[in-house]
Amino acid sequence: MQADTPPQSSSREPLVGRPRRWFLLAVLMSAVAASSGITVIYTMLVTLYRVFPGSAAVGWTVTAYWLGAAVFAAICGRLGDLLGYRRVLLIVLVIAAVGGAVAACAANLAVLIAGCVMQSVASGITPLSMGLVRENLPARQIPSAVGLITAAGMVSAGLVYIGAGVVIDRYSWQGGFWLKVVLCVMTIAAVRLCVPKSHRRSDARIDFVRGLAFAPALCAILFAVQQIHAWGLRDARTGGLLAAGVVTLWLWSRHQRNAADPLINIRLLAKRQVILANACMMCIAIGAMQLGQVFSLLLQQPVWTRAGFGLTATQAGLLMFTINIGATLASPWSGRVAARYAARQAALIGMSMLVLTWASLILLHRSMLLFVPGAMLCSFGLAFAQTAVYNLIIEATPAEQTGEATGLLYVFFSCFFAVGAQAVFTLLQGASVSEGGASFPAGQSYVAVFGYVAGSALAGLVIAYALPKQRGPGHRPSVLEGAGLSGPARTR
Incomplete structure (x- = not known):
């Protein structure tokens, strides 16, 4: 019956042989692009303090990145579930590349910070990569593939740190951001060539306005935490932001828990x-x-x-x-x-x-x-x-x-x-x-x-x-079996 048909992603044939190797390469390149954003910014902080002397707002390049990362990771992961991981991943990579170009061409600190916020959308690459791996690989290979993605992110951070340092020292601080743009463009090409198209999973009508209410709440909480050393725990601004953020998150979670089609499934x-x-x-x-x-x-x-x-x-x-x-x-x-x-x-x-x-x-x-x-x-x-x-x-x-x-x-x-x-x-x-x-x-x-x-x-x-x-050696959770990710081949 139509109602018993499993989701399209679960019924797809896993990649085999040579296509699987190229697919993994493209996903690992995505992990490299994801780790390069904040690494490049960390590398050039000392240089930015020289370029914008006397500005206490230089630290906002890092703060703004982390604020954006906390928001975009959840949103991009959810949109990938709904619209297809490959499609959303390509959009994320384009936005991150544009953000790198904006930061590289910035004539003032405000534009530079805006470019860093755009680059923070790269935080969504990790959940999207996990989704692609689960969608395209056999169940027995998923844990090892997740390990490769994690390793690629950590090792590439070290490589990008060195590469960005060389570019910044030999050319200019803008070169670090152009390096990020090049990495994103290369990853876009790899994903388009090597990653199979993902199917749209849902036509649900989601209330994006109230669903996105968690974003300002998270920003308020994280900003208050970032400012603790400057304001102090007893400052009214610290307490006010924390309280406003927590209350908003509570109201948002109640709405998402009761919604038929939530943006974030609490x-x-x-x-x-x-x-x-x-x-x-x-x-x-x-x-x-x-x-x-x-x-x-x-x-x-x-x-x-x-x-x-x-x-x-x-x-x-x-x-x-x-x-x-x-x-x-x-x-x-x-x-x-x-x-x-x-x-x-x-x-x-x-x-x-x-x-x-x-x-x-x-x-x-x-x-x-x-x-x-x-x-x-x-x-x-x-x-x-x-x-x-x-x-x-x-x-x-x-x-x-x-x-x-x-x-x-x-x-x-x-x-x-x-x-x-x-x-x-x-x-x-x-x-x-x-x-x-x-x-x-x-x-x-x-x-x-x-x-x-x-x-x-x-x-x-x-x-x-x-x-x-687990109930025994080698046992996989029933939810994985129900999704067609383990056990014998499922029959229709």
Whole structure:
């Protein structure tokens, strides 16, 4: 009967042979384009302070990017579920490329920030890539493919950091943004040539006006968090923005929960595994995900502080790339563990690694020879745990809601990443050493940060233990079987 016909995406034949390899290459290029946006901005921050001297608003290039990323990830993921992942991915890449061009041609800081906001739409690439993988690959290969996407994002961030630094140093700061444009254009060509067309999944009439109410609410909350160090927790502006954001989110969630065709399906969060996976991501975002901020500062901090290693920016960039190399092994390995035993086991392994490795840095950070291997293990554990969380979401959600569910996960990541950045910033300011007007974190401040990150990972480990267990080895959740992603070939 017509009513029993499965969704088109579930009944599609998976890619085989050579087309599958080219498809994966295109998706991995998408991951590279997604990671390049904020990496380029981070790379040129020091240069921007020179180009726009005396402007306190330079930091808004980063703040605006993260505000936009928190909003666009959920919206793009949902639109991909409804309109087709390939179609929405191409639109996102075009907008990100235009944003890079706008930023490169900016004559003033306001236009530059606007270009950064446009580039933040690239946050939607991750949930769209996850949706494409689930739509086009056999079930047994999905966890490993998710691992490859995660690894590509982490490793490419290091490559883009180096490439953007060379372009900015040898040519101009605008060159960093033009590099982002080139990456997006190359990815557009790869997606058009190698990724099969996705079918439109729904003709639902969605109330976009009220459905988008979460966007200003999230922006209010994240902006308040970003301003805590400037305004203070007791400032009326901080409390007012937080209260307004929380109330608006509550009203929005009530509307979306009761709507027949919601823009963001809040009911997804009612599933135990989904909400616990998001809680695991929260623990990762507030702690281990601050790896780049902490390690980069420690590596470049002057030796006279007795806490840093005194490397140049280029040396630190090369070493950070080396540290991130572990992700190329960790993410696929995490995917294989998830495919064989279930994502819960992969999450337990990843979180355990994070607890042990960050705790060990309390002692290892005093020597470069010991710190670098410890830092590489931290990166390894981060990639392992992050891949496991994405696979937890994919295990627990229907195929037609993959983009929406992973988009919501990215929203959790963006929100709590901002919270974690403020926590780390506060801890690093706890004790400092000064000389000649320059002030840097003291050794005990780094010890406090390492302990804080290890504690957040321990909280994530406890949450991972609370995840529902599989019924037996190799068992896949029934929702995947119902979506045609596991088990024998389904008959009509």
